[in-house]
Amino acid sequence: MTTQMIILNGGSSSGKSGIVRCLQAELPDQWLAFGADSLIDAMPARMQTAEGGIEFAADGGVSIGEDFRALEQAWAQGVVTMARAGARILIDDIFLGGAASQRRWEKLLDGVDVLWVGVRCDSAVAAGREIARGDRIRGMAEAQADLVHEGVRYDLEVDTTHTESLTCARTIAAHID
Amino acid sequence: MTTQMIILNGGSSSGKSGIVRCLQAELPDQWLAFGADSLIDAMPARMQTAEGGIEFAADGGVSIGEDFRALEQAWAQGVVTMARAGARILIDDIFLGGAASQRRWEKLLDGVDVLWVGVRCDSAVAAGREIARGDRIRGMAEAQADLVHEGVRYDLEVDTTHTESLTCARTIAAHID
Amino acid sequence: MTTQMIILNGGSSSGKSGIVRCLQAELPDQWLAFGADSLIDAMPARMQTAEGGIEFAADGGVSIGEDFRALEQAWAQGVVTMARAGARILIDDIFLGGAASQRRWEKLLDGVDVLWVGVRCDSAVAAGREIARGDRIRGMAEAQADLVHEGVRYDLEVDTTHTESLTCARTIAAHID
Amino acid sequence: MTTQMIILNGGSSSGKSGIVRCLQAELPDQWLAFGADSLIDAMPARMQTAEGGIEFAADGGVSIGEDFRALEQAWAQGVVTMARAGARILIDDIFLGGAASQRRWEKLLDGVDVLWVGVRCDSAVAAGREIARGDRIRGMAEAQADLVHEGVRYDLEVDTTHTESLTCARTIAAHID
Numbered sequence: 001m002t003t004q005m006i007i008l009n010g011g012s013s014s015g016k017s018g019i020v021r022c023l024q025a026e027l028p029d030q031w032l033a034f035g036a037d038s039l040i041d042a043m044p045a046r047m048q049t050a051e052g053g054i055e056f057a058a059d060g061g062v063s064i065g066e067d068f069r070a071l072e073q074a075w076a077q078g079v080v081t082m083a084r085a086g087a088r089i090l091i092d093d094i095f096l097g098g099a100a101s102q103r104r105w106e107k108l109l110d111g112v113d114v115l116w117v118g119v120r121c122d123s124a125v126a127a128g129r130e131i132a133r134g135d136r137i138r139g140m141a142e143a144q145a146d147l148v149h150e151g152v153r154y155d156l157e158v159d160t161t162h163t164e165s166l167t168c169a170r171t172i173a174a175h176i177d
Numbered sequence: 178m179t180t181q182m183i184i185l186n187g188g189s190s191s192g193k194s195g196i197v198r199c200l201q202a203e204l205p206d207q208w209l210a211f212g213a214d215s216l217i218d219a220m221p222a223r224m225q226t227a228e229g230g231i232e233f234a235a236d237g238g239v240s241i242g243e244d245f246r247a248l249e250q251a252w253a254q255g256v257v258t259m260a261r262a263g264a265r266i267l268i269d270d271i272f273l274g275g276a277a278s279q280r281r282w283e284k285l286l287d288g289v290d291v292l293w294v295g296v297r298c299d300s301a302v303a304a305g306r307e308i309a310r311g312d313r314i315r316g317m318a319e320a321q322a323d324l325v326h327e328g329v330r331y332d333l334e335v336d337t338t339h340t341e342s343l344t345c346a347r348t349i350a351a352h353i354d
Numbered sequence: 355m356t357t358q359m360i361i362l363n364g365g366s367s368s369g370k371s372g373i374v375r376c377l378q379a380e381l382p383d384q385w386l387a388f389g390a391d392s393l394i395d396a397m398p399a400r401m402q403t404a405e406g407g408i409e410f411a412a413d414g415g416v417s418i419g420e421d422f423r424a425l426e427q428a429w430a431q432g433v434v435t436m437a438r439a440g441a442r443i444l445i446d447d448i449f450l451g452g453a454a455s456q457r458r459w460e461k462l463l464d465g466v467d468v469l470w471v472g473v474r475c476d477s478a479v480a481a482g483r484e485i486a487r488g489d490r491i492r493g494m495a496e497a498q499a500d501l502v503h504e505g506v507r508y509d510l511e512v513d514t515t516h517t518e519s520l521t522c523a524r525t526i527a528a529h530i531d
Numbered sequence: 532m533t534t535q536m537i538i539l540n541g542g543s544s545s546g547k548s549g550i551v552r553c554l555q556a557e558l559p560d561q562w563l564a565f566g567a568d569s570l571i572d573a574m575p576a577r578m579q580t581a582e583g584g585i586e587f588a589a590d591g592g593v594s595i596g597e598d599f600r601a602l603e604q605a606w607a608q609g610v611v612t613m614a615r616a617g618a619r620i621l622i623d624d625i626f627l628g629g630a631a632s633q634r635r636w637e638k639l640l641d642g643v644d645v646l647w648v649g650v651r652c653d654s655a656v657a658a659g660r661e662i663a664r665g666d667r668i669r670g671m672a673e674a675q676a677d678l679v680h681e682g683v684r685y686d687l688e689v690d691t692t693h694t695e696s697l698t699c700a701r702t703i704a705a706h707i708d
Contacts, residue, residue, distance in 0.1 A: 018663035024221035074264035082255035128697035132549035166659035195486035305520035309372035343482035378575035398555035432613035441605035
């Protein structure tokens, strides 16, 4: 059976985007990539200040409101439709709700062949990479490093602490049908 | 009936993105925005060099191949699903095929309430704005200014030649149910 | 005598960057462009939270501290050196201190041939363009529209309210020796 | 004596920018950062197509013309002036000419206290990171990995192959007076 979607879950600055770009470069087919960042870009800027939106606290905490959740849910349905329509889809997500976030995806995925990938990174290393990026609120990497994996079931886990993005991508690619 | 999607069509540098951001800021609900630029961002970088992808010629011409078209079609189905799932959706697109591009959308939109908006801009003015942006291949604005509107039917047209994005957005907003 | 520097002053969202890119495209020589945005990019990210740095208030107000001012002063000396060394230099600046900001530049410019350009834009129009950009704190355009021109002496003024960037650039280019 | 400038030299995708952002975050003073990327941003876009400019070949080769070199030289003089004027300056550069590039800097640096830092990265690892970034022409990392260090004398070398940016930055910071 053909893998229709790859869903990567990991904390902020764990290296998901780099892996996604390597997968897009290395996989023989052309895969579409979406994720938490592109979803937020698609939302109104005021979603980051409005009640019900998404709030990034100065200490790296992230709070999700009901309006954000509703748009995210419709977005996820649309992304799954793209996969059913024949596009191969890469998702990089941050399961702030751990297992509950995975269940929200699973409810939409009936009959879709998904490869679930956990992207781990040691929290101190991720925190250092957050500083090196320079464009993220400090504290998110550390706050999310373990939290997002709680109770989540994977087909495959990679760890970017000591392994390059491209190597992780090739490991994942070997699991694609 | 509630407007579920607004589809804006106009040539490169006609001012679609500015209008979209104003609509997101001004409309009382939170609307998700997607378009030609975010679709290309979601594709592998090599889509711009691969056969079957999208080719930007040095003179501003754009050629679309079959692989690009297939992903675009699946993407459009997904975006319409988001609207059916309750998200209000803004699309800024460039109908390189004119009426044929509109028909491709229409086939997917059965029962969805769409507002079709033409975004016009005098080709010389758009060409000047292309220079002022500095990040686009020169020639696209002029090549696309009229082409993209051929045979397309609109509920509403705005013209950014002498009218600001925010004013255009307010005109559009007045047509939303 | 050869114009060595063009210093454009105008409020946020008055259209300075677009004019600069048009000047770089239209002028026969290759001009280097620097300005308030590239200076802030060169500073540590924490300059925007540290005491003594630059503070962007939620209402569009901007406060400059002593550390920011000291780096800015050294930066301006360096930019003038580039002009003396033979590079033609475009500056887009925001004279938050009006005439006092101009005097700070003038003290460094002995013997350098400068064209001073005021970039005006009606405050309501600039505020609308700020919304259309989507990446700026709202309120800066309106707060700065008149303030930055107080007491400043220009060789030339352009107004982007009803005039395109490229046209403004060509007006400026006609004043270059 | 106080270190006035830190000049980091390394090939494309060797990790210079990440180290610079970590240094800006970690060093107690506020340092201004400039480099090859910000210099190219300051140039007209057409510098990348004009004769005498900079040419990025499809295989990752980079050719520098006389106009580029002249602007770069004036820019370097300006940056050194900033250091003499009291700003602490971080430079990330790519010495395409190896020792000759260093000599061009040295001629400008009389009496300025500089820390010369070599940023090494295994060429295969750098090539992988180039893919993960997704915004660079492939081949530059490999072509430049060794070339840029030929004959260059350093006070200190770091290697990002197995060492994080933040750790490299702390090693460098320990050498600052």
